[in-house]
Amino acid sequence: MSKYGAPDQERQLGLAAYLEGLEKWLASSPPSLAAAAAPLASFAARVEVMSALMKALHEEGWGRHGWPEALGGLGGTILHRAALWDTLARHGVRGMGLFEHVEILMPTLCALAPREFMIQALPAFLSGRELWCQGFSEPEAGSDLASLRTRASAVPGGYAIRGRKIWTSWATYARWCLLLARTGTPEARHRGVTALIVDLRSPGVSVSAIEQANGTDELAEVVFDDVFVPEDHVVGALDGGWDVAMHILSSERGTFAWFRHGFLYQQLFASLRHAEPHGDGAVGSALLDLAAVSATGYQGLLSHAAATPLGPRAAFTKLLLCEAERSVHDCILAGDADLAAGVQDEETALLRQEYLFSRIVTVYGGSQQMQLETIAKQLLRLP
Amino acid sequence: MSSEAEQAFLASAREALRRDPGIGAFAALGVWDLLDELADREARAATFAVFRAHGRELGRSAALGCLLAHPYSSALGFAPGSVALAIPRASVRRGDRLVLLGEPSLEHVLVDSPGVGASIVALEDVALQPVAIAGRLPVHEIAFAAEHAKPILPEERAKEARRRSRFLGRVAAAHEIVGAAEGALDLALAHAAARVQFGKPIGSFQAVRHLLAWARTDCAAALEVSRQAAALDLDAPSRFDEIAKALAGRNGRRICERSLQVLGGIGFTAEQDHHHFHSRVLALDSLLGTSAELTRGLGAWLRESRTDPRIPMRILHHGVGA
Numbered sequence: 001m002s003k004y005g006a007p008d009q010e011r012q013l014g015l016a017a018y019l020e021g022l023e024k025w026l027a028s029s030p031p032s033l034a035a036a037a038a039p040l041a042s043f044a045a046r047v048e049v050m051s052a053l054m055k056a057l058h059e060e061g062w063g064r065h066g067w068p069e070a071l072g073g074l075g076g077t078i079l080h081r082a083a084l085w086d087t088l089a090r091h092g093v094r095g096m097g098l099f100e101h102v103e104i105l106m107p108t109l110c111a112l113a114p115r116e117f118m119i120q121a122l123p124a125f126l127s128g129r130e131l132w133c134q135g136f137s138e139p140e141a142g143s144d145l146a147s148l149r150t151r152a153s154a155v156p157g158g159y160a161i162r163g164r165k166i167w168t169s170w171a172t173y174a175r176w177c178l179l180l181a182r183t184g185t186p187e188a189r190h191r192g193v194t195a196l197i198v199d200l201r202s203p204g205v206s207v208s209a210i211e212q213a214n215g216t217d218e219l220a221e222v223v224f225d226d227v228f229v230p231e232d233h234v235v236g237a238l239d240g241g242w243d244v245a246m247h248i249l250s251s252e253r254g255t256f257a258w259f260r261h262g263f264l265y266q267q268l269f270a271s272l273r274h275a276e277p278h279g280d281g282a283v284g285s286a287l288l289d290l291a292a293v294s295a296t297g298y299q300g301l302l303s304h305a306a307a308t309p310l311g312p313r314a315a316f317t318k319l320l321l322c323e324a325e326r327s328v329h330d331c332i333l334a335g336d337a338d339l340a341a342g343v344q345d346e347e348t349a350l351l352r353q354e355y356l357f358s359r360i361v362t363v364y365g366g367s368q369q370m371q372l373e374t375i376a377k378q379l380l381r382l383p
Numbered sequence: 384m385s386s387e388a389e390q391a392f393l394a395s396a397r398e399a400l401r402r403d404p405g406i407g408a409f410a411a412l413g414v415w416d417l418l419d420e421l422a423d424r425e426a427r428a429a430t431f432a433v434f435r436a437h438g439r440e441l442g443r444s445a446a447l448g449c450l451l452a453h454p455y456s457s458a459l460g461f462a463p464g465s466v467a468l469a470i471p472r473a474s475v476r477r478g479d480r481l482v483l484l485g486e487p488s489l490e491h492v493l494v495d496s497p498g499v500g501a502s503i504v505a506l507e508d509v510a511l512q513p514v515a516i517a518g519r520l521p522v523h524e525i526a527f528a529a530e531h532a533k534p535i536l537p538e539e540r541a542k543e544a545r546r547r548s549r550f551l552g553r554v555a556a557a558h559e560i561v562g563a564a565e566g567a568l569d570l571a572l573a574h575a576a577a578r579v580q581f582g583k584p585i586g587s588f589q590a591v592r593h594l595l596a597w598a599r600t601d602c603a604a605a606l607e608v609s610r611q612a613a614a615l616d617l618d619a620p621s622r623f624d625e626i627a628k629a630l631a632g633r634n635g636r637r638i639c640e641r642s643l644q645v646l647g648g649i650g651f652t653a654e655q656d657h658h659h660f661h662s663r664v665l666a667l668d669s670l671l672g673t674s675a676e677l678t679r680g681l682g683a684w685l686r687e688s689r690t691d692p693r694i695p696m697r698i699l700h701h702g703v704g705a
Contacts (some may be wrong), residue, residue, distance in 0.1 A: 015700045083696045090691075265693055272686050280682030287681050287692060288630045292604035295611045298699060316603040369589075375599055376592035380572060383587045 012065065012075040019083050022062050026091050032056040037092035041349035043216045047131075047173050050097045054128030057084070063126050068110055072123040077305040078107070082258055082298075089262030096259065098170040098218070101125075101132045103259050105178055107304070108247040112236045113197065121176065121197075135165040135179035135198070135222060136245065143370050145180070145245065146190040150224065152181035158231045159183075159196060161204075161224040167364070171207045171220035174200055178248075179224075180241050193241035197233040198224070214356035215349070252365040254314030255304050257321035258297030264328045265290055267354070271328070274335035286331050289324035296320055312378035315371040322362045329358035392429055396436035404519070405486050406444040406464055409433065414446070415463035418453050421551075424614055431613045434555040435606075438562025438667075441519040441659050445485030450555050452493045454547040455501050459535055466491040466503065468548065469525055470670050482670060483523045487511055492525060494532060495548075501541040502532040518563060518663025550616075553624040553671050557609040557631035560667050561602065564638040567660035568598050571642035574649075591645055598641040601634035611694075618698050621690060625677045632674030635664040 013021060026033060033056075035049040057063030066080030067073025081103065085096065096102070102125060109118060124130035141148040150163025161181055171177065177198045184192020200207065204227040209217040236244040268286055275283060296317045303310045310317075332355060333340060339352040362368040376382045399408040409415060414433050420426040430450075437446060448467025456466050467489050469481035483492060492509050495501045508531035511523040536544060575586030575595060585591050612619055612627040639661040643650045650657040668674055684690065 016697055019697050019700075079700060083700065086696050262693075265691075269685075269689065269691075272689060275682075275686045277683065277686070280686060281675070281679045282682065283685055284629070284678035284680065284682030285633070287685065288626060288633060288678065291608050291626045291630060291692075294694070295607035296603060298611070299607060313603070316600050319597075319600050320604055369593070372593040372596040373589070375596035376586075380592075380595055380599060382572075382575060382592050382595065383584045 012069075015076075015079055015083060018062075018065055018076075018080055019087065022084065022087050025060060025062065026087065030056055033088075033091060033093070036088075037094065039094065039347040039350045041215075041346050041353065043218055046094075046097050050099055051128035051131075053088075053093070054099060054126060058123070058127035064123075067106075067122060067126065070115070071110055071118045073126075078255060078301055079305055082301050085259045086262045089266050092266070093263075094266075095263045098131055098173060099128075100256065100259070101134065101170065103256050104252045105132055105134060105248060107251050107255075108244060109178070109197075109235065112195075112244055112247065114232050114234075117197065117233065124175075130175040131170060131173050132176045132178065133168050133171040133174040133200075133220075133222075134248070135168055135171075135177045137167045138164060139166050143367055146193070146242070147186075148180055148182060148193065149186070150179070150181045152183050152194055152196060152229070154183075155228070158233070159229045161196070161198060161227040161229055163224050165222045165224075167210075168207075168220050168222050169218055169364075171200065171222050172209045172217065176200065177222065178235065178244075179229075180245055183241075184239055188239075190242040192239055193245070194238055195235040195241040195244035196229050197235060198227060198229050202227050202229075204228075214353040216353055249366060250310055250314050251304075253318035253371070254300040254310040255297070256365075257293050257317040258301055260321060261290055261293040261297060261324060264293075264324055268328045268331060271332040271335050275331070276335070279331065279334050282327070282331050282334060286324065286327040289320065289327045292320045293317065293324050312374050315366075315374040315379075318365065319368065319371050319375075322368060325358045325361045329355045389428060389432065393432050393436055396433045397440050400433075400436050400440040400442045404440060404442045404444065406446060406449070406488060408442065409444060409446050409449070409464060415449075418450070418457070418463050421616070424616075427613045427616060428610070431555055431558045431609070434558040435562035435565075438559035438564075438660075438663060439566050441563070441566070441663065443486050443519055443521060445483065445487065445489055447552060447555055447559065448484050449489075451548045451552040454544040454551065455493055455495065455536055455541065456503075461491065461503075465489060466493050468493045468495065468552075470552075471495075472670060481525045482514075483509075483511065483525050484520060484670075486521055487523060492527075493535075495541055495545055497542075497545065498538060500534055500538040501536040501544065502534045504531050504533070515662075515666070517666035518659045518661070520663055520666060522666060549671065550619075550624040553628040554609060554612045556667050556671055557605065557612070557627045560631040560635040560664050561606045561609055563660045563663040563667070564598075564605070564635040565602055567639045567642040567657055567664070568595070568602060570655070570657055570660070571595060571598070571645040571650075574646050578647075585645070594641045594645055598638045601638050601641075605631045605634040615694065615698065618701070620692055620694055622681060622684065622692065623694075625672060625681060626692070628672060629674045629677035629681065632664075632668035633678065636668065636674070639664050 032053040036053040040046050064074040066076045069075045138148050152159040152161050177200055179196050179198045180193055183194040204225040206223045208221050210219040211217050300310050300317055338348045399411050417426045417430045445467045449464050451468035452466045469483050469492050472480050472482050474480050492504045504527045508527050510526045514524050515522045578585050608630050609627045612623050649655050
């Protein structure tokens with residue numbers, strides 16, 4: 001054990017010992033923790049401090065728990081990762097930022113991507129060196145993802161990609177893109193789609209940031225103009241990309257909510273600074289919304305840890321998370337009209353960004369209406 | 384209990400309550416034996432599942448009051464199911480009232496007065512004033528002459544029992560609210576599949592589908608939080624019983640309202656069963672802290688105390704191989 005009770009390089013800790021050791025390390029005030037707890041309005045600055053925190057967590061071993069030993073992790077399950085992010089939230093870290101994709105993409109990639117690739121890619125992401133994005137949506141394929149048109153054509157040794165992706169979170173900062181492209185006919189819909197890993201440094205890739213209404217530029221449009229992807233960068237089976245996408249969406253909708261909600265608790269606590277008694281009902285109601293995410297989200301974690309798929313029930317957690325995002329930010333706004341008035345000091349600017357983002361969370365990862373349809377069709381079996 | 388075992392137990396509890404919607408079903412299901420084993424997680428899950436079934440089947444028993452009485456009476460040799468706690472409620476019109484839920488087929492009523500202690504009154508000495516039959520659940524307000532109340536626990540010991548009683552009662556009421564709301568939703572689902580308008584079942588219209596999907600989501604949320612409260616029990620953080628009860632009350636009402644909207648006019652008639660489920664949700668929400676009171680109270684508590692209401696990770700992970 002290192003001086004803070006950090007795990008030996010090859011030793012996996014049980015959950016209780018992991019939590020205890022992690023707390024000890026955080027109590028030693030690592031500089032990367034303080035930096036990640038500061039309110040930073042600049043998205044690029046947030047990427048920098050979070051990358052530094054990921055690096056420190058990886059070096060100390062805390063960031064390697066919950067990931068497969070065969071891919072450079074220290075073993076354990078998603079419960080280790082849940083413990084990590086929950087603890088970081090309690091210590092003031094403001095959010096996962098673009099490391100949300102650690103939880104959205106990596107569980108699927110660890111299960112389905114070529115092992116030789118992941119041995120390099122997982123530690124590179126976990127240590128904050130090489131970041132990822134997810135190339136799903138297209139200008140003409142939003143909720144109707146199966147109509148996507150970006151094409152992967154077979155060429156010697158791999159595929160040539162032509163097409164355009166949009167609303168690609170963090171593409172500006174990413175080295176790798178997990179891309180869904182058409183390998184079959186358009187009529188084959190979801191059966192003719194393949195998932196591929198694209199190096200965004202390849203010739204033919206152009207990434208342009210989209211300036212958002214809340215002032216950040218985490219979204220981007222990515223154009224692929226005959227971009228070569230080697231054949232060993234296919235994830236899952238050829239024409240089996242839909243299964244990969246569903247695997248990922250089950251994380252984005254199900255387990256991810258649990259990782260996110262710890263930060264929402266912190267934001268609700270922060271809102272209490274300006275709270276007045278007339279807002280007690282709204283604060284209590286936000287607390288109920290968070291309890292709902294916590295309970296359903298934890299069931300999602302347990303299902304994931306037991307390798308039993310959550311399936312359409314992930315839609316519950318996704319809807320509940322969106323409700324909590326909104327009610328927590330309603331409380332923040334109710335106590336602090338500075339963010340609505342447009343005050344631009346660092347902290348207020350960040351609160352404003354976050355508040356505005358909470359109004360759009362019902363769109364990403366499958367819109368609220370798509371989640372409701374999933375429940376209506378697959379769980380309620382409505383006609 | 385695995386989720387299959389839990390489903391099977393719930394189905395048999397519903398079956399037992401269909402045969403006997405009164406207190407007999409609780410004895411038949413072995414609930415009174417389970418009350419002595421509440422330290423066991425599975426015994427708790429089974430006990431509370433019977434309350435969910437009681438809501439779903441519109442049971443008429445005084446079981447909630449019996450559960451509330453258990454922490455007071457168990458040490459004193461009263462047989463479980465023979466005594467029920469009268470639940471205090473503040474009426475804006477008539478001041479403090481004592482409410483007895485379910486068919487009063489009991490021997491004794493337990494009355495707890497904070498600051499004084501708990502006492503017991505024989506049912507024959509109690510004046511029962513029927514106030515309603517909310518969702519087929521008889522509701523009585525009670526009165527009795529002071530000399531008939533026999534003190535059984537001094538305040539010091541009643542205090543402990545009171546805390547435990549409220550926790551168990553709120554978690555059980557939350558389960559029962561979920562069960563009743565599930566009953567309302569089932570009626571609306573059946574209606575959405577059968578009712579044809581514009582040449583199609585109304586369940587094929589997104590406006591209707593989304594109402595029902597929200598109701599199902601609210602069910603999942605209330606059920607999971609209630610089950611979590613039952614699972615954590617003594618390990619639950621402060622006020623977790625209030626969170627579970629407030630959420631069940633709030634969501635239960637929303638589920639009933641959305642279900643009613645799907646049913647349309649027929650749902651607002653006496654012949655349709657919707658109102659039984661709906662009024663049971665309302666009646667249970669009115670006791671042991673309404674969702675409005677509890678929600679406001681939770682907000683005030685956070686604002687004033689800054690207490691962290693979350694379940695610590697080490698407790699969440701306890702029991703899953705931590």
